[in-house]
Amino acid sequence: MWTARARESWQKNLPIEKLIPDTQPAYVVSWIYVFGVLTIAALSVIIISGLALAFAGPAWYHTSDFGHWVNSLHFWSVQLFFAFMVIHLWGKFWMAAWRGGRMKTWISGAVVFVLSIATGFTGYLIQTNFDSQWIAYEAKDGFNSAGIGAFFNVTNLGQMLLLHVAFLPAVLGLLTLIHVLMVRKRGVVPPIDANSSNTEASR
Amino acid sequence: MSGWISNFMNHPATYLKAGWVQISVSNLIVILLMLTVFALAIFIPFPNEDSGKGKK
Numbered sequence: 001m002w003t004a005r006a007r008e009s010w011q012k013n014l015p016i017e018k019l020i021p022d023t024q025p026a027y028v029v030s031w032i033y034v035f036g037v038l039t040i041a042a043l044s045v046i047i048i049s050g051l052a053l054a055f056a057g058p059a060w061y062h063t064s065d066f067g068h069w070v071n072s073l074h075f076w077s078v079q080l081f082f083a084f085m086v087i088h089l090w091g092k093f094w095m096a097a098w099r100g101g102r103m104k105t106w107i108s109g110a111v112v113f114v115l116s117i118a119t120g121f122t123g124y125l126i127q128t129n130f131d132s133q134w135i136a137y138e139a140k141d142g143f144n145s146a147g148i149g150a151f152f153n154v155t156n157l158g159q160m161l162l163l164h165v166a167f168l169p170a171v172l173g174l175l176t177l178i179h180v181l182m183v184r185k186r187g188v189v190p191p192i193d194a195n196s197s198n199t200e201a202s203r
Numbered sequence: 204m205s206g207w208i209s210n211f212m213n214h215p216a217t218y219l220k221a222g223w224v225q226i227s228v229s230n231l232i233v234i235l236l237m238l239t240v241f242a243l244a245i246f247i248p249f250p251n252e253d254s255g256k257g258k259k
Contacts, residue, residue: 029251031244083233087241 014185021184028188035088036183042081043176047169049074054165058128078120085113097189105182112175119172122164125154136160 052070053061061067089109091097098106121139125132136154143149153159216227 029249031247031249032241035244083237083240087237087244090241091244 014181018184018187019181024188025190025194027191027194032087032091033188035084035091038084039081039088040176040180042077042084045077046074046081047173049077050165050169062128078123082116082120085116089113092189095189095191099189099192100186102182102186102189105179105186108175108179108182112172112179115168115172115175119164119168122160122168125160126157126164128157 049070053074056067056070061071092106092109121135124135125139139154140149143152143154216229218225218227219231
């Protein structure tokens with residue numbers, strides 16, 4: 001039965017003790033290990049504020065004070081999201097975080113990074129102001145010269161809106177979840193000079 | 204926008220140039236801030252670093 005095989009595979013690869021741990025190795029007690037979860041926290045604010053913007057619509061967020069505030073919250077949480085993600089990337093790069101069978105974790109993080117840029121880009125394109133118009137008409141030449149302007153048309157507001165609020169967030173959310181599950185499966189990568197004395201468990 | 208924010212933002216960005224390298228002052232400030240946070244994250248000790256070691 002495929003359900004039994006799927007359950008056994010899950011229990012073997014990601015038992016609940018690994019999925020929701022109550023301890024971490026001692027080397028995790030460092031601020032540099034905080035930036036992954038800070039990135040997820042910023043992403044959560046982005047998703048929640050984005051849902052509010054999507055449900056209430058531009059007639060609300062372009063005209064009311066609270067709408068402007070939520071719109072700004074969405075924008076600035078994106079700035080923090082990218083800052084936290086890049087610092088997380090620097091930290092993981094300099095500790096060679098692909099060690100110990102974590103290559104797929106590293107690759108999934110890199111893919112999430114690139115997809116985040118695409119999501120942020122489509123967000124800039126749907127502001128419906130002179131800024132978005134400028135960005136779209138500067139970018140279209142680049143995409144046309146790369147031969148993808150026909151099916152990724154940055155001047156098509158409807159296409160950019162749907163990519164930004166539906167397709168890209170769904171893929172980004174799924175890949176982020178997979179990235180986190182991979183981290184939980186292998187554990188947080190130890191520093192390069194870690195030895196047995198500082199890999200003991202710590203709350 | 205009104206007041207000092209309008210005066211502060213309502214003009215083209217200032218750019219720094221060195222040969223083929225060109226960057227706006229605002230972007231440079233953001234990058235320097237991120238590098239500062241990165242350095243602080245490595246060098247500032249995490250609270251209760253010692254009290255948790257080896258405990259479960």
